[in-house]
Amino acid sequence: MRSGIEAADRVDGKGQTTDPEREILDAMARLSERERLADANGIKIAYDEIGDPDAEPLVLIMGLATQLIHWDERFCTQLAERGYRVIRFDNRDCGHSSKIESESKPGTVPMLFGVGSSAYRLSDMATDVAGLMDYLELDAAHIAGASMGGMIAQTVAIEHPDRVRTLCSIMSTTGSRRVGLPRLRALGTLLSKPPRDRESYAEAVKQTFKVIGSPGHPADEDRWRALALAAYDRCFYPRGVARQLHAITSSGDRTKHLQELRVPTLVLHGREDPLVRPAGGRATAKAIPGAHLHMVDGMGHDLPPAVWPEIIEAIACNAQRAGPSVH
Numbered sequence: 001m002r003s004g005i006e007a008a009d010r011v012d013g014k015g016q017t018t019d020p021e022r023e024i025l026d027a028m029a030r031l032s033e034r035e036r037l038a039d040a041n042g043i044k045i046a047y048d049e050i051g052d053p054d055a056e057p058l059v060l061i062m063g064l065a066t067q068l069i070h071w072d073e074r075f076c077t078q079l080a081e082r083g084y085r086v087i088r089f090d091n092r093d094c095g096h097s098s099k100i101e102s103e104s105k106p107g108t109v110p111m112l113f114g115v116g117s118s119a120y121r122l123s124d125m126a127t128d129v130a131g132l133m134d135y136l137e138l139d140a141a142h143i144a145g146a147s148m149g150g151m152i153a154q155t156v157a158i159e160h161p162d163r164v165r166t167l168c169s170i171m172s173t174t175g176s177r178r179v180g181l182p183r184l185r186a187l188g189t190l191l192s193k194p195p196r197d198r199e200s201y202a203e204a205v206k207q208t209f210k211v212i213g214s215p216g217h218p219a220d221e222d223r224w225r226a227l228a229l230a231a232y233d234r235c236f237y238p239r240g241v242a243r244q245l246h247a248i249t250s251s252g253d254r255t256k257h258l259q260e261l262r263v264p265t266l267v268l269h270g271r272e273d274p275l276v277r278p279a280g281g282r283a284t285a286k287a288i289p290g291a292h293l294h295m296v297d298g299m300g301h302d303l304p305p306a307v308w309p310e311i312i313e314a315i316a317c318n319a320q321r322a323g324p325s326v327h
Contacts, residue, residue: 020223024230027073035096038089040131041124046096047089047132051080056165056325057138058084058315059129063147064190064248065241067095067231075308082316087136091152092120092128093240105239106246108191114249122148122251126155130163142319144168147276147301148248151175154284157265158257165322166264167288168315171273171301173280174287175253180280186212186301189275190245194238201236202228209302212275216298217306258287264321265291266314270299292318 031048038045048068058079060071068088076086090097103119110116129152133141143164145153150172157164173180182190189208195201205228206221213219265288269281278295285293294314296307303311 020220021226024223024226028069028230028234030073031069037096038132038135040135041128042131043092043098043100043128045089045092045098045128045132045135047087047136050076050086050088051084053085055080055083055085056319057133057136057141058086058319059133059141059143060086060088061129061143061145061149061152062088062091063145063149064244065094066147067234069095069227069230069234072303072305074305075303075312078308078312079315082312084142084319087132087141089132090235091125091149091244093243094237095235099237099240100243103243105242111242111246112191112249114246114251116246116250118246118250119243121247122151122155123159125152125247126159129153129156130160133163139163140165140325142166142168142315142322144170144315145172146170146303147172148244150284151248151251151254154254154258155251157261157263158254161261161263164263165325166266166319167261168266168268168318169281169284170268170303170311171270171276171281172267172284173276174255174258174283175248175251176255176283177253179283180276180278182276183274186274194236194241196236198229198232201232205231212273212301214270214298214300214302214304214307215272217304219302219304255283255287258284259289261288263288264318266318267291267293268296268311268314269293270296270301272298272300275301 034048062070068090071088079086100119140163143153150169157167202225206224267281267285285291
């Protein structure tokens, strides 16, 4: 598997590799040694594991248009150091997981308003997670998801409750059209067509995170560019993004089902999130009995390193609510 950024892109004007580029390159090289494919729910799911294989499993689910590499390896390593077997993976239609090529790209109106027949729904993506757990012979795991990944995590808890020891929903929402709607400028980042050439794509990603990122924690633009280039090289597949967005909009409101959950739940949300506004997180926590709501100061719709200690501590505290595991 390719390690990401080509040699021509690894140097600055002085011919020196910049730190973010070097770090991303090294992380991609390590990933190429660890990454595996699982047979799950009739498709292939690309996954990676970090940490002690005998530790408590923690499955991380990423969001719309993002790959397993967007769970930063350093973040995963810090979770592993807290005693977890961290499993990150590519959702269907992105990264190295199966592409649902038998289905066409949805039009703009169906994609935005959830009308028409979607190629799949969040329920299918939740079953992908359960299938990955089957492949890894995991009876149950701690489940955490960000943005669309939070929606999938919620759906795993609703439809596969015995598989979820604890639930963590990060910068996500309930599916209700009345809460968590994006600000207009942030909505524009969802609707903009991604450039097809590599450098323009990386620049577009950088500009997107200037809009939706964390105002309280200045972005490392060089790192975002390096990560965008690595993601582009690993898999550039806009059709899959459109199908994922249609899966979100066609899946409906989960509020009533969330009210029936009986699982230790943490809801994490940035106070400055413009893409899934904080009302989405508050509604999620209000719907799930006993859920803990943790609002993160200065955080937008990303996971800046400055807030990792706070987030990791919150996830670990929630995991402890499940009691000791038997595995």
